[in-house]
Amino acid sequence: MDSADHETKRIATAEQIRAAIEGLTDEDYARLRRAASAFLYGSEYTDPLELINEAIVRAMHGAGRIKGRHWPLHVPFVAFLIMTMSSVANASTESLTQALTDSLADFVPEGMAYSDFAIGPLHASSVEAECLDEEEQAAESARSAKVFTDIEAFFADDEEVLMLVLCLRDGQRPREIQESAGMTVTQYNTARRRLRRGLTKLGLGGKQP
Amino acid sequence: MSKRDDRHDLMRLRLLAAQDALSLSAEELVREDKEAGVDTRTEAERWRASMRATAAHVLREARPVRNTQYVPLSARVRKRPDIDALKALVRGVFATRPELGLAYRDGKHQSDEDWQTLYDDLVDAGAIVPEEHED
Numbered sequence A: 001m002d003s004a005d006h007e008t009k010r011i012a013t014a015e016q017i018r019a020a021i022e023g024l025t026d027e028d029y030a031r032l033r034r035a036a037s038a039f040l041y042g043s044e045y046t047d048p049l050e051l052i053n054e055a056i057v058r059a060m061h062g063a064g065r066i067k068g069r070h071w072p073l074h075v076p077f078v079a080f081l082i083m084t085m086s087s088v089a090n091a092s093t094e095s096l097t098q099a100l101t102d103s104l105a106d107f108v109p110e111g112m113a114y115s116d117f118a119i120g121p122l123h124a125s126s127v128e129a130e131c132l133d134e135e136e137q138a139a140e141s142a143r144s145a146k147v148f149t150d151i152e153a154f155f156a157d158d159e160e161v162l163m164l165v166l167c168l169r170d171g172q173r174p175r176e177i178q179e180s181a182g183m184t185v186t187q188y189n190t191a192r193r194r195l196r197r198g199l200t201k202l203g204l205g206g207k208q209p
Numbered sequence B: 001m002s003k004r005d006d007r008h009d010l011m012r013l014r015l016l017a018a019q020d021a022l023s024l025s026a027e028e029l030v031r032e033d034k035e036a037g038v039d040t041r042t043e044a045e046r047w048r049a050s051m052r053a054t055a056a057h058v059l060r061e062a063r064p065v066r067n068t069q070y071v072p073l074s075a076r077v078r079k080r081p082d083i084d085a086l087k088a089l090v091r092g093v094f095a096t097r098p099e100l101g102l103a104y105r106d107g108k109h110q111s112d113e114d115w116q117t118l119y120d121d122l123v124d125a126g127a128i129v130p131e132e133h134e135d
Helices: A003-008 A014-023 A026-039 A048-062 A077-093 A098-107 A126-130 A134-154 A159-169 A174-180 A185-204 B003-023 B026-035 B040-062 B083-096 B098-103 B112-124
Strands: none
Touching (some): A014 B040, A026 A048, A026 A077, A026 A185, A026 B026, A026 B040, A048 A077, A077 B003, A134 A159, A134 A185, A134 B003, A159 A185, A159 B003, A174 A185, B026 B040, B083 B112
């Protein structure tokens, strides 16, 4: 491993995480608040602050250790926290296999690799996963299916967002969604915004983010 | 659509929403907050304080548990100097290291036992090296 590689693999210490918290701007916090609020629906969390604090706990546990959630220092702190919250919310909904995360690369903030956010440590090991009670797995699947039923019902009157959701469920990547739905960049971005706001409303049950 | 796809799709949907959160400009964030009756600065401070407290809590929990087998250095000193030499040593430490004076009450009215306890504390604090003063 050369020095450049070594630099990109540097993992934050607990003190660097604490300093990064202090260094976040008002806008950074506003973005974190929005992402956390949009992640709530379908998870066990009901408060975005609870979700970000869980992400902080995971990050602090991973600081300077082999186990836990590692913050690679070349990744912006906000992006790291958002991806950690996403993993926490998803793990809360159910157990996912690592293989499923491969196609998530297109959803990672530009300029970053999904491997920076490997979600393995947040999920049950394969041995533990195998031991999951079948009934529990069935309940998890039913919960995920219900989440989508609710989301599609919520956006029933918004054709563009519904199209976005359906294309995504069809396995399309963001660029493909835009093309197959025949949306301009602006239409796609505004539909994505309505999707985020809708998820927030569903997750907060009408409360302010 | 398989059940596993449902779970995978939910993850992708959440990341799509996160992409939007990251794409908002500072002005858009403030405007959106204003419309929702939220003060961006106050919320940022609330989140910062909460995240700061969480990080501090994890650090406190992670502190190593004190070794119950540990014996303080003062307890391992074979023999203290005689009381006059001990007092001179303690006074000498305070003369050269005034910052330690916070732990020092009033030397004029200390019992010999107080002096010995103080000596032990200074040994344990590393301010006095016992080997240099043992008989």
